[in-house]
Amino acid sequence: MDDRELLQTVMGIVGEENCRDDCAVFPCGDLAMVATTDMLHSTTDFVDGMSDWQIGWMSAAVTISDIASMGAEPKYLLIAVGLDKWEQLAGVMQGAKDCCTRFGAQIIGGDIDRHGELTVVTTGLGLAKKEFLARREGARPGDLVCITGTPGQAQAWLDGYTQFEKFLFEPQPRVAEGRLLARGGVTAMMDDSDGIALSLYDLMSVNDCGFSIDSSFVPRPDEVPEQQARELALYGGGDYELIFTLPPGRYPVTGVPCTVIGEVIQEKSVLVDGAPMEKRGYQHRWA
Amino acid sequence: MDDRELLQTVMGIVGEENCRDDCAVFPCGDLAMVATTDMLHSTTDFVDGMSDWQIGWMSAAVTISDIASMGAEPKYLLIAVGLDKWEQLAGVMQGAKDCCTRFGAQIIGGDIDRHGELTVVTTGLGLAKKEFLARREGARPGDLVCITGTPGQAQAWLDGYTQFEKFLFEPQPRVAEGRLLARGGVTAMMDDSDGIALSLYDLMSVNDCGFSIDSSFVPRPDEVPEQQARELALYGGGDYELIFTLPPGRYPVTGVPCTVIGEVIQEKSVLVDGAPMEKRGYQHRWA
Numbered sequence: 001m002d003d004r005e006l007l008q009t010v011m012g013i014v015g016e017e018n019c020r021d022d023c024a025v026f027p028c029g030d031l032a033m034v035a036t037t038d039m040l041h042s043t044t045d046f047v048d049g050m051s052d053w054q055i056g057w058m059s060a061a062v063t064i065s066d067i068a069s070m071g072a073e074p075k076y077l078l079i080a081v082g083l084d085k086w087e088q089l090a091g092v093m094q095g096a097k098d099c100c101t102r103f104g105a106q107i108i109g110g111d112i113d114r115h116g117e118l119t120v121v122t123t124g125l126g127l128a129k130k131e132f133l134a135r136r137e138g139a140r141p142g143d144l145v146c147i148t149g150t151p152g153q154a155q156a157w158l159d160g161y162t163q164f165e166k167f168l169f170e171p172q173p174r175v176a177e178g179r180l181l182a183r184g185g186v187t188a189m190m191d192d193s194d195g196i197a198l199s200l201y202d203l204m205s206v207n208d209c210g211f212s213i214d215s216s217f218v219p220r221p222d223e224v225p226e227q228q229a230r231e232l233a234l235y236g237g238g239d240y241e242l243i244f245t246l247p248p249g250r251y252p253v254t255g256v257p258c259t260v261i262g263e264v265i266q267e268k269s270v271l272v273d274g275a276p277m278e279k280r281g282y283q284h285r286w287a
Numbered sequence: 288m289d290d291r292e293l294l295q296t297v298m299g300i301v302g303e304e305n306c307r308d309d310c311a312v313f314p315c316g317d318l319a320m321v322a323t324t325d326m327l328h329s330t331t332d333f334v335d336g337m338s339d340w341q342i343g344w345m346s347a348a349v350t351i352s353d354i355a356s357m358g359a360e361p362k363y364l365l366i367a368v369g370l371d372k373w374e375q376l377a378g379v380m381q382g383a384k385d386c387c388t389r390f391g392a393q394i395i396g397g398d399i400d401r402h403g404e405l406t407v408v409t410t411g412l413g414l415a416k417k418e419f420l421a422r423r424e425g426a427r428p429g430d431l432v433c434i435t436g437t438p439g440q441a442q443a444w445l446d447g448y449t450q451f452e453k454f455l456f457e458p459q460p461r462v463a464e465g466r467l468l469a470r471g472g473v474t475a476m477m478d479d480s481d482g483i484a485l486s487l488y489d490l491m492s493v494n495d496c497g498f499s500i501d502s503s504f505v506p507r508p509d510e511v512p513e514q515q516a517r518e519l520a521l522y523g524g525g526d527y528e529l530i531f532t533l534p535p536g537r538y539p540v541t542g543v544p545c546t547v548i549g550e551v552i553q554e555k556s557v558l559v560d561g562a563p564m565e566k567r568g569y570q571h572r573w574a
Contacts (some may be wrong), residue, residue: 002372003399008572013380014394024395026363037410039367039400075312080326080408086288086573093300107301108311111408112290113326114571121367121398121408123324244362286373 358469
């Protein structure tokens with residue numbers, strides 16, 4: 001059992017429309033508010049060597065990235081911290097606060113709990129004009145498939161390339177880029193936190209089309225052997241880049257460095273170098 | 288170290304103004320939106336005998352109670368579920384959904400995580416007219432101190448009185464009462480989830496006055512020996528009643544059954560039966 005299978009259970013109970021995007025959306029006056037929540041904890045997310053400050057930063061960043069992927073402006077963060085050692089709280093809170101400040105949000109509330117292992121749940125709220133919200137749905141055959149930055153660097157650290165520590169420990173959500181892209185007319189967008197492959201499969205699940213990418217176009221971590229670098233870039237998790245589609249006529253979007261890695265196709269498949277792409281990446285699994 | 292001491296650390300980082308009430312407040316068009324987050328987990332919150340459905344219900348209810356205590360209308364809930372056994376998810380989600388439906392909210396988003404023990408974090412969002420928001424600050428000497436319902440029943444179950452199971456396992460947040468009280472002009476309000484004593488100390492921390500209650504006025508769990516019933520009613524946790532203050536001229540508030548248990552005094556003390564009240568109740572503690 002993995003989390004995408006479990007999501008089917010959730011959809012059956014709360015409705016499919018609440019599981020389609022990186023954030024939920026509801027009206028807030030004349031604007032749209034987006035909301036998202038993320039649970040991180042020591043066993044699976046906070047690796048050895050991270051400081052408390054970095055744990056706080058990461059916890060805020062992953063939620064802010066979901067807001068960025070909708071093209072919205074991060075505004076508010078709530079943070080629930082389950083602590084085994086109370087001494088960690090100050091560092092975690094300071095890291096979360098600094099990340100919020102960096103991206104224009106503020107911490108407005110939270111909860112403290114005694115817990116068997118450090119567990120942090122952040123809930124982020126953002127605002128956007130309704131007409132400038134990006135969604136996962138909307139890709140059309142002929143659109144370009146693009147990605148910001150260089151995917152695979154966070155996973156490269158996990159595979160022993162210590163020079164990539166900052167990418168895993170201090171992710172930088174693409175807030176400015178997300179807003180520019182949404183205003184620039186992207187047709188579909190999400191973050192690639194579970195890897196490019198799973199992201200494309202997630203996009204396909206809400207679009208009546210498929211995706212074909214060319215692995216030679218995908219930027220790869222430097223100083224990593226070629227085959228491993230390709231693997232990391234396509235299937236690695238822990239990045240917070242934006243993956244998006246847009247009509248060729250709207251490319252490039254001013255102010256957003258990115259790479260065209262493929263195109264949207266009519267066939268409902270995810271292809272890499274012309275062959276079906278493996279559906280794997282960062283997933284939780286249960287026995 | 289307990290959670291009220293740790294809160295001082297948090298205040299130093301995120302600002303004291305974000306830690307004063309049961310919910311954060313920010314503008315949403317012409318209305319005020321309130322937001323709150325709560326972490327619950329097996330070791331300290333989900334007792335043996337609770338069904339998955341009850342775990343979900345409780346998780347939603349504790350957050351909805353915070354919204355109720357502001358006098359707001361619950362609108363949206365996000366739920367992050369950390370699971371050791373994936374089979375529990377459906378029951379937890381159904382319980383949370385049913386609680387939301389009962390109180391007028393809907394689940395709009397969430398996260399699923401693999402975790403060493405069942406951990407549920409709910410974030411609730413509610414709306415109110417700005418002029419009808421209740422706060423913890425605002426109590427004035429001479430106001431009555433009141434409480435809804437019968438405190439101590441949830442704790443009574445923990446002390447072996449099994450007839451009170453529903454009060455602990457399926458708390459009923461006072462949503463309708465909260466809205467009526469806020470419109471009826473309460474001067475300060477919160478929920479009593481950590482017990483009456485700690486609630487009064489929390490209220491004193493943001494008000495320039497104190498509280499004097501008469502324990503003989505406080506409703507007590509039935510069929511429990513008198514001394515134990517008094518203890519449960521004053522210091523027990525796990526209830527989700529509303530404790531509030533209002534000027535005598537505004538009492539009673541139509542449609543809200545409640546009990547006057549004391550009055551607001553000028554002296555900055557919490558008194559029970561004329562003597563200082565012990566500052567104890569439900570708290571997390573760290574070694």
